[in-house]
Amino acid sequence: MKIAFYGSSLLSSYWNGAATYYRGILEQLARHGHHITFYEPDAFDRQQHRDIDPPDWARVVVYPATPDALKGVMDEAAEADVVVKASGVGVFDDELLDGVMRRGRPHALRIFWDVDAAATLDEMRADPDHAVRRALPGLDMVLTYGGGDPVVNAYRGFGAVECVPVYNALDPQSHHPVPPDPRFTADLAFLGNRLPDREARVEEFFLKPAALLPGRQFLIGGNGWDSKAMPGNVRHRGHVYTAEHNAFNCSPLAVLNVARDSMAHIGFSPATRVFEAAGAGACLITDAWEGIEMFLTPDEEVLVARDGQDVADHLAALTPERARAIGQAALARVRAEHSYELRGRQVDEILRDRSGRRAARQHQMEGA
Known part of the structure; x- marks a missing residue:
């Protein structure tokens, strides 16, 4: 047709x-x-x-x-x-x-x-x-x-x-594991444009943990954040092109997903970033939203946070070995069920x- x-x-x-x-x-x-x-x-x-x-x-x-x-x-x-x-x-x-x-x-x-x-x-x-x-x-x-x-x-x-x-x-031809890239090295990375119905949740789930963990390194990518006041341990990358997404997801210890207000309220709406990160074998930390079990199993294939304190706690307890295990489990799940x-x-x-x-x-x- x-x-x-x-x-x-x-x-x-x-x-x-x-x-x-x-x-x-x-x-x-x-x-x-x-x-x-x-x-x-x-x-x-x-x-x-x-x-x-x-x-x-x-x-x-x-x-x-x-x-x-x-x-x-x-x-x-x-x-x-x-x-x-x-x-x-x-x-x-x-x-x-x-x-x-x-x-x-x-x-x-x-x-x-x-x-x-x-x-x-x-x-x-x-x-x-x-x-x-x-x-x-x-x-x-x-x-x-x-x-x-x-x-x-x-x-x-x-x-x-x-x-x-x-x-x-997931498109496994486009999003897949690659070697780490020093440009995107961090303990926690977040990728998303600055939007009115997302900003408050980014403050809670990303900037608050950064303030709680001053000894850890945080990276934010996306448009609009250059004028945002942030803790000193947060780096801003600006627009990250699609061809760079794999490196962005594979280089940090963990990657954060933050839903927009409306999506978090309704649930059942995983962002593209969820599948891109999982497809790259990243350890994903996501804010809580209804229906996540349809896509990834909490504590096995994804870490779920109710607020910024939960993100900080997950990150503080996360070892490279556990991050790798969660990422590999998520990769297997999305390749099998969410392509x-x-x-x-x-x-x-x-x-x-x-x-x-x-x-x-x-x-x-x-x-x-």
């Missing part, structure tokens, strides 16, 4: 945490025989910070962030069998959602793919005229980055015909099944 996918960026992870998620799933869909065109705007300096060249498994259309260019890429939705609008494109989001769904062929499958469902649902609760709320009756389904039953039930409550979580996963090969198979089955159903309904309507 021809898939027209309108998202933030496939080529750049700069201020775009969904990039590796898109790459992992869409590459697998291409392997299942689908023809993918990914439409991304030239915005937020992402094209100046590309992680990859256009891949051979997708056609990538980078369009200027202007109304005229927007109309041109929206018109191409009429050529697709599956039209996907992802959340968080960053420019013309509402216009894109309405425009590509209206332009889709009658038999085309129409999907909203929410890569930040907790935030979108909060917006929808606050705004009865939200663009996604208006669009739901005309969509075949909603796919989400995660969220489990709480997100599924919420979307169904807003009128979605169907909502299916497609969780983050993008499996996620791609899941989405392929969904697309073929729902497309067949829609075609049958369309045939019945035309014959009536």
